[in-house]
Amino acid sequence: MIRITVGDEAIEGRDGQTIAGVLIGAGRTAWRTAQTGDRGVFCGIGVCHDCLVTVNDVEGVRACQREAVDGDRVEREVRA
Amino acid sequence: MRVAVIGSGIVGAACALALVEGGAEVVVIDRVGVAGETSSRCEGNLLVSDKAPGAEADLAVASNAMWRVLAARLDAERPSCQPLTEFEAKGGIVVAFDGGEPALERFAEAQRATGIRAEAMDVAALTEAEPFLSREVVHAVHYPDDAQIQPSTATQALLDTAVRAGARLVIGEVTGALGRAGRPGRLSGVMTTAGPIEADVVVNCAGPWAGEVAARLGARLDIRPRRGVILVTTPMPQRVFHKVYDSDYVGAVGSGDAALQTSTVVESTPGGTVLIGSSRERVGFDDRPGVAPAAAIAAKAVRLFPFLEETLLLRSYFGFRPYAPDHLPVIGADPEIVGLVHATGHEGAGIGLAPATAELVVHAVLGAPTALDPTPFLPGRASLQETA
Amino acid sequence: MTAATGTVGTTGTTGATRVAILGGGPAGLAAAQAALAAGAAVTLLDEGGRLGGQYWRHHEGLTDRRLQHGWARFERLRGVLDRAEVHTGASVWSAEASDGVVRLRAVVGAADAAGRVALDIEADAVVVATGAHDLALPVPGWTLPGVTTAGAAQALAKRDGVTVGRRTVVSGAGPFLLPVAQSLSVAGSEVVGVHEASRLGGLAAGWLPRPWQLVGKAGELVEYVGALARHRIPYRIGSGVVRVLGTDRVEGVVIAALDADWRPIPGTEREVACDSVALGHGFTPRLEVAIALGAVIEGDRRGRFVVVDESQRTSVDGVFAAGEVTGIGGADAALAEGAVAGFMAAGGALDDGRMRGPLAVRRRMRAFAARLERAHGIQPGWTSWLSDDTVVCRCENVTRRTIAVRADAPLRAMKLATRAGLGACQGRTCGRAVEAIVADAGGAPEGFDRRPVLAPVRLGEVAAVATGGPEQ
Ligand SMILES: Cc1cc2nc3c(=O)[nH]c(=O)nc-3n(C[C@H](O)[C@H](O)[C@H](O)COP(=O)(O)OP(=O)(O)OC[C@H]3O[C@@H](n4cnc5c(N)ncnc54)[C@H](O)[C@@H]3O)c2cc1C
Ligand SMILES: Cc1cc2nc3c(=O)[nH]c(=O)nc-3n(C[C@H](O)[C@H](O)[C@H](O)COP(=O)(O)OP(=O)(O)OC[C@H]3O[C@@H](n4cnc5c(N)ncnc54)[C@H](O)[C@@H]3O)c2cc1C
Numbered sequence: 001m002i003r004i005t006v007g008d009e010a011i012e013g014r015d016g017q018t019i020a021g022v023l024i025g026a027g028r029t030a031w032r033t034a035q036t037g038d039r040g041v042f043c044g045i046g047v048c049h050d051c052l053v054t055v056n057d058v059e060g061v062r063a064c065q066r067e068a069v070d071g072d073r074v075e076r077e078v079r080a
Numbered sequence: 081m082r083v084a085v086i087g088s089g090i091v092g093a094a095c096a097l098a099l100v101e102g103g104a105e106v107v108v109i110d111r112v113g114v115a116g117e118t119s120s121r122c123e124g125n126l127l128v129s130d131k132a133p134g135a136e137a138d139l140a141v142a143s144n145a146m147w148r149v150l151a152a153r154l155d156a157e158r159p160s161c162q163p164l165t166e167f168e169a170k171g172g173i174v175v176a177f178d179g180g181e182p183a184l185e186r187f188a189e190a191q192r193a194t195g196i197r198a199e200a201m202d203v204a205a206l207t208e209a210e211p212f213l214s215r216e217v218v219h220a221v222h223y224p225d226d227a228q229i230q231p232s233t234a235t236q237a238l239l240d241t242a243v244r245a246g247a248r249l250v251i252g253e254v255t256g257a258l259g260r261a262g263r264p265g266r267l268s269g270v271m272t273t274a275g276p277i278e279a280d281v282v283v284n285c286a287g288p289w290a291g292e293v294a295a296r297l298g299a300r301l302d303i304r305p306r307r308g309v310i311l312v313t314t315p316m317p318q319r320v321f322h323k324v325y326d327s328d329y330v331g332a333v334g335s336g337d338a339a340l341q342t343s344t345v346v347e348s349t350p351g352g353t354v355l356i357g358s359s360r361e362r363v364g365f366d367d368r369p370g371v372a373p374a375a376a377i378a379a380k381a382v383r384l385f386p387f388l389e390e391t392l393l394l395r396s397y398f399g400f401r402p403y404a405p406d407h408l409p410v411i412g413a414d415p416e417i418v419g420l421v422h423a424t425g426h427e428g429a430g431i432g433l434a435p436a437t438a439e440l441v442v443h444a445v446l447g448a449p450t451a452l453d454p455t456p457f458l459p460g461r462a463s464l465q466e467t468a
Numbered sequence: 469m470t471a472a473t474g475t476v477g478t479t480g481t482t483g484a485t486r487v488a489i490l491g492g493g494p495a496g497l498a499a500a501q502a503a504l505a506a507g508a509a510v511t512l513l514d515e516g517g518r519l520g521g522q523y524w525r526h527h528e529g530l531t532d533r534r535l536q537h538g539w540a541r542f543e544r545l546r547g548v549l550d551r552a553e554v555h556t557g558a559s560v561w562s563a564e565a566s567d568g569v570v571r572l573r574a575v576v577g578a579a580d581a582a583g584r585v586a587l588d589i590e591a592d593a594v595v596v597a598t599g600a601h602d603l604a605l606p607v608p609g610w611t612l613p614g615v616t617t618a619g620a621a622q623a624l625a626k627r628d629g630v631t632v633g634r635r636t637v638v639s640g641a642g643p644f645l646l647p648v649a650q651s652l653s654v655a656g657s658e659v660v661g662v663h664e665a666s667r668l669g670g671l672a673a674g675w676l677p678r679p680w681q682l683v684g685k686a687g688e689l690v691e692y693v694g695a696l697a698r699h700r701i702p703y704r705i706g707s708g709v710v711r712v713l714g715t716d717r718v719e720g721v722v723i724a725a726l727d728a729d730w731r732p733i734p735g736t737e738r739e740v741a742c743d744s745v746a747l748g749h750g751f752t753p754r755l756e757v758a759i760a761l762g763a764v765i766e767g768d769r770r771g772r773f774v775v776v777d778e779s780q781r782t783s784v785d786g787v788f789a790a791g792e793v794t795g796i797g798g799a800d801a802a803l804a805e806g807a808v809a810g811f812m813a814a815g816g817a818l819d820d821g822r823m824r825g826p827l828a829v830r831r832r833m834r835a836f837a838a839r840l841e842r843a844h845g846i847q848p849g850w851t852s853w854l855s856d857d858t859v860v861c862r863c864e865n866v867t868r869r870t871i872a873v874r875a876d877a878p879l880r881a882m883k884l885a886t887r888a889g890l891g892a893c894q895g896r897t898c899g900r901a902v903e904a905i906v907a908d909a910g911g912a913p914e915g916f917d918r919r920p921v922l923a924p925v926r927l928g929e930v931a932a933v934a935t936g937g938p939e940q
Binding site for chain 2: 058059060079080
Binding site for chain 3: 043050
């Protein structure tokens with residue numbers, strides 16, 4: 001079991017899951033604010049860049065590619 | 081008067097609009113289409129700050145003023161299908177690292193003498209203007225007249241407007257001259273892959289290929305390509321507010337050295353990306369720049385704005401600046417072939433210089449009055465004849 | 469920053485041919501095995517955290533065994549890699565070939581982390597085995613959360629053991645929709661239906677006469693069909709999702725019958741409630757590495773691939789290609805081509821006895837790939853399910869109308885005027901769709917495949933090439 005924070009909330013996932021896997025496992029389908037609404041996973045293999053999040057203060061991390069590590073701080077990205 | 085304009089980059093498009101509005105019957109010929117080449121592979125800096133006093137600086141100052149009027153007009157009169165020019169009078173900030181301030185100040189002082197506004201900034205003003213700039217910067221000069229445009233859409237807007245005013249666009253490649261029976265050395269139009277096009281005057285706006293086009297028309301013109309690479313980051317909240325560049329830019333522009341040179345201009349675009357230019361290399365039309373120029377530009381950009389270190393590179397692209405051996409634009413009548421006018425060789429300033437170039441072309445073709453001095457740019461000038 | 473540079477790929481037997489393999493999917497793994505067998509010093513790189521590519525995507529603790537196929541083959545291929553230098557988590561962002569030397573630059577570390585370790589590979593030959601990604605055609609409403617590609621549904625189910633929704637509609641074309649439906653079911657979503665755009669006529673001309681070739685092995689096909697039956701999943705041909713419904717997320721879809729051109733047939737629309745949609749209309753090869761290396765690409769907007777000869781050699785000396793980058797043929801084709809490419813890159817000969825098997829499989833699978841394209845290839849009528857304001861470029865939110873209006877501009881100018889394809893994915897997702905819309909409007913698209921930045925990389929990591937970067 002691992003625990004990461006998403007904004008102010010702590011969520012749990014299974015060891016080895018990607019950040020996208022943890023988020024979806026916790027019932028979330030969208031976590032980025034795009035110009036026309038929220039986005040989550042689309043291609044699932046690192047090609048479409050729809051699922052980008054900020055992880056531990058580094059912007060532009062593909063949630064579907066990044067394996068979650070206990071204690072990761074995940075933040076929403078907003079495209080104005 | 082029937083005028084054939086070869087090339088619909090920014091120079092051809094600006095000339096076409098000015099000519100059609102001056103009363104000419106205009107056909108624009110391009111083998112790729114509108115803004116398919118250099119004018120979509122560059123940046124859109126409308127700079128006065130990088131020009132040392134001289135003929136080109138005078139042209140740049142005049143053209144900068146013309147762009148303000150022209151861009152506003154293109155955007156105001158545009159139908160919804162025509163893209164915006166994205167003109168922005170954001171101003172430029174030229175910065176110097178330790179040891180660079182005397183050279184920058186000397187350069188700015190010379191510019192002030194010619195009427196270019198160049199204001200020294202203290203550290204407090206600089207921090208307020210560009211909060212993310214490196215603390216290593218010790219001196220900066222603000223150029224309020226530097227501006228920015230989206231060169232590709234500006235070119236498309238110019239040509240759309242010219243077409244609405246009656247110009248015709250032909251997609252085809254110019255392959256040779258239409259001669260005038262019994263009158264050698266005189267053009268009566270051009271041969272193209274889309275058929276012959278008759279014209280009283282032919283204007284060569286073929287950018288880096290202008291030398292090749294001139295040869296096909298029987299003229300001699302030495303225009304060479306100088307490759308430049310640009311980096312684009314992923315979109316982000318705005319952290320760069322002016323055009324910010326290192327003062328070593330000033331050295332690179334006028335240099336004729338073939339080896340890789342870089343100088344960094346950093347700016348943000350309305351799309352949220354940061355644009356970082358650029359390099360200069362004389363490698364012909366080689367289309368595989370490899371990583372060396374990108375790495376060199378990135379290193380300088382990160383030095384200017386340390387936050388860029390962690391910024392993702394989205395893409396890179398490159399174009400070929402058209403330059404003449406004496407590094408001045410070539411605008412005016414060919415010295416030998418009657419009916420042929422050139423408008424090229426703008427090197428890294430063709431976007432900025434396009435409106436003034438168009439005015440000089442209308443002067444050359446239609447005899448319209450101009451306050452600009454055409455002589456330094458004439459194709460027959462001595463400094464070109466020696467090297468051609 | 470912790471970036472460091474080291475030149476590797478020079479290890480191994482002195483004098484051995486240095487073969488770099490880019491991609492650790494079926495093609496890359498088979499290439500590595502064959503190159504090792506031919507005596508080469510092999511370096512294999514893949515961006516993923518684990519080897520296996522798309523076909524063998526897995527995680528030791530998370531993947532349901534029922535979703536793994538040909539696992540023994542994978543373990544055999546992986547088993548020989550202890551004689552190679554293997555880098556996972558290695559994003560290759562630059563590739564150059566000149567004067568017989570191939571140069572790959574990668575950053576190695578957690579995906580998209582800052583300051584990953586720089587890796588600089590020099591080799592005598594390279595096998596480009598970068599595979600493909602899904603081609604999901606735009607549908608009104610496809611930007612709603614809950615819509616993913618079929619491949620995403622597959623990857624999430626296999627790799628992470630999750631599904632985006634509880635009631636999923638699968639829509640698109642091709643046999644790949646079958647394993648996707650199975651995975652969704654196993655991982656916990658009901659599959660409301662699988663909608664195959666092609667009609668019976670097309671299927672009859674394609675793989676139906678030889679269904680055992682569908683996924684290479686009869687067993688695999690039978691298993692999928694069995695899974696559909698077991699989970700009572702309806703499989704409907706000549707139909708597809710033509711609109712996704714919902715305000716903040718997927719609430720349902722509109723399904724319509726499609727004619728042979730994939731044009732929705734008026735009057736056949738019906739609404740189906742669901743909370744997720746998986747779209748997969750085919751695959752797009754990942755060509756950017758091959759293009760950066762200078763390899764010739766051929767085809768049109770229905771499909772462009774790396775051109776290779778009998779030896780899997782591209783137009784560039786020392787550059788080989790295998791797997792989905794050379795044509796969409798499935799895992800068995802990728803394995804066979806990989807074996808040929810690796811062997812030849814290592815200096816082997818085609819008439820070597822060890823090549824007989826792979827060459828035979830390759831021949832058979834290429835014929836199969838042609839039938840696959842005939843049966844399931846995208847038909848031009850699909851654009852008629854778009855409305856003017858359907859977002860086509862997801863990154864920059866560019867609509868069909870905006871693209872069509874500037875369709876007569878050269879591609880570069882069109883992109884700069886509309887921003888289509890200029891966003892974070894660089895047209896990987898929308899490229900083929902934009903080309904189709906431009907073609908509909910009478911324009912002549914020249915292609916979206918050239919992308920000089922091959923994988924996400926940070927400016928500091930690029931700068932390190934110039935500054936040398938700190939020592940490791
Ligand atoms: C990296 C880089 C950065 C730059 N940054 C700036 C900047 O910030 N500010 C600035 O002012 N300038 C900048 N420039 C310079 C500027 O881009 C050029 O000066 C300008 O685009 C040249 O425009 P053009 O119309 O002459 O050429 P092009 O835009 O190249 O147009 C020439 C046209 O001629 C056509 N053509 C050629 N041969 C034939 C033929 N035989 N028949 C028919 N058609 C033909 C071509 O298809 C082409 O469309 C930059 C250039 C580069 C490369
Ligand atoms: C999401 C998805 C899921 C799929 N699942 C199945 C399935 O379950 N069953 C099935 O029969 N078929 C599946 N396919 C079809 C699949 O493409 C083939 O069957 C097979 O995997 C192709 O093998 P390959 O070796 O050509 O490419 P791939 O398996 O795609 O392998 C290519 C590898 O190259 C790597 N790569 C690419 N570019 C770079 C770079 N710049 N730097 C570093 N590494 C790079 C990728 O990370 C990838 O691992 C799937 C396809 C997709 C897109």
